[in-house]
Amino acid sequence: MSLQGIMKEKNLDGVLVTNMLNVRYLTNFSGTTGIALVINDDVKYFITDFRYVTQGEKEVVPMGFKVVREDRNPLGKVSELLKENGVKRLGIENDSVTLSQFSNFQNSFENVEFINLDNTFLNLRMVKKTYEIETIKDSIKIAEEALNDTLSSIKVGTTEREVCAKLEYEMKRRGGDKPSFDIIVASNDRSALPHGVASDKVIEEGFLTIDYGCFYKGYASDITRTFYVGKNPSEKHIEIYNIVKEANELAIKAVKPGITTRELDKIARDYIASKGYGDKFGHGLGHGFGLQIHELPFVSYRAEEVILKEDMVITIEPGIYIEGFGGVRIEDDVLVTKGGHKVLTSYPKEFKKL
Ligand SMILES: [Mn+2]
Structure with a gap:
């Protein structure tokens, strides 16, 4: 099944990806700092800071991601994008998000319900492209x-x-x-x-x-x-x-x-x-x-x-x-x-x- 299929099944409006292996899997980004936010097949964001904008453009744009530069407050930028896209149910990687990251998510995003993705990415990554x-x-x-x-x-x-x-x-x-x-x-x-x-x-x-x-x-x-x-x-x-x-x-x-x-x-x-x-x-x-x-x-x-x-x-x-x-x-x-x-x-x- 594809990520879109899983999003449909779990009734998600968006998926937030912060585990860098999963970020790489989705976006092809090979650097160390960046967040992927998937709304649907056509709307996908890659949020990173100025160090990775050039590399990001080269790597993630061919995968359908839009590079969004944010140097100071990446989660604040994610919050804006969530609002802009009307995201209420957001999938998160509960296997790799730390407690402090999760509390940052809670403090940064308003009116968002967090849904555990469990093994979603491990299952997707099992079958190779x-x-x-x-x-x-x-x-x-x-x-x-x-x-x-x-x-x-x-x-x-x-x-x-x-x-x-x-x-x-x-x-x-x-x-x-x-x-x-x-x-x-x-x-x-x-x-x-x-x-x-x-x-x-x-x-x-x-x-x-x-x-x-x-x-x-x-x-x-x-x-x-x-x-x-x-x-x-x-x-x-x-x-x-x-x-x-x-x-x-x-x-x-x-x-x-x-x-x-x-x-x-x-x-x-x-x-x-x-x-x-x-x-x-x-x-x-x-x-x-x-x-x-x-x-x-x-x-x-x-x-x-x-x-x-x-x-x-x-x-x-x-x-x-x-x-x-x-x-x-x-x-x-x-x-x-x-x-x-x-x-x-x-x-x-x-x-x-x-
Ligand atoms: Mn072995």
Whole structure:
């Protein structure tokens, strides 16, 4: 459903958007200060101060927003626009508006009833537009090329932090704005930590899990690969690796419109359990991402069940984590297409020794 559809359903005369991710989603504004006010498809305002007028004109006008400059009292300007457009029922982002912002709204706007939008924007953002999908693809390309150029510098003796720094440098050099989260570089026994953010640890022989991505033009990528550093992997290393890889591939094969997030999670989980490692896979199978690294839908037995639809983008990231030994996670980014799916990540996932 569109924002207009939701406005109709909730009988709203306007929607006030102050969460900058939602502002960006609606207006394409990439700066840090601005408020969007939507009255209907034809009347949409973007209120900002003098610093962002030029940028605003360039970014938001093509999206149908009118730039309104207000340097001192943006909420006062919003109040004028609400009156001018006869807004009585105003949708607000109750998930992100703070108590002090809300009390400012109450003090600034007269005769306005505030209506909670709840998950409206998260639900809208779940199904990606064409330009969002294209930007995510670019973000993934940057991340994958960066990993490629980082691998040669990884060997026994390198620190996790050095790998992290190199990877970040290679992403930024290619146009990535910043990592999409704190880069995980977890070696040997630390690879058993699902969220082992890069530390000072010197890399020893064993598994090395790298979970990373970047923001590019506002959109995230999210990739995990596990390598083996050294020459002599044990049978158990190879066994665990191949179970995770198979779970990843089985789940990806099943991605299509109509399947639910829990059904998908179960495919990977049942397979890992059938191999005897069910209790070593403690997190959900994946998640949506876009303007944030974790968005709806959550592909997990624990989260609210969502039926997959065309143009959703999710990760598939099963793992096995064995304390004191090490862990493996393999994560791909997958687009739900009309006929099934397209895997957006292309980094090889054969067992690889570094
Ligand atoms: Mn992820």
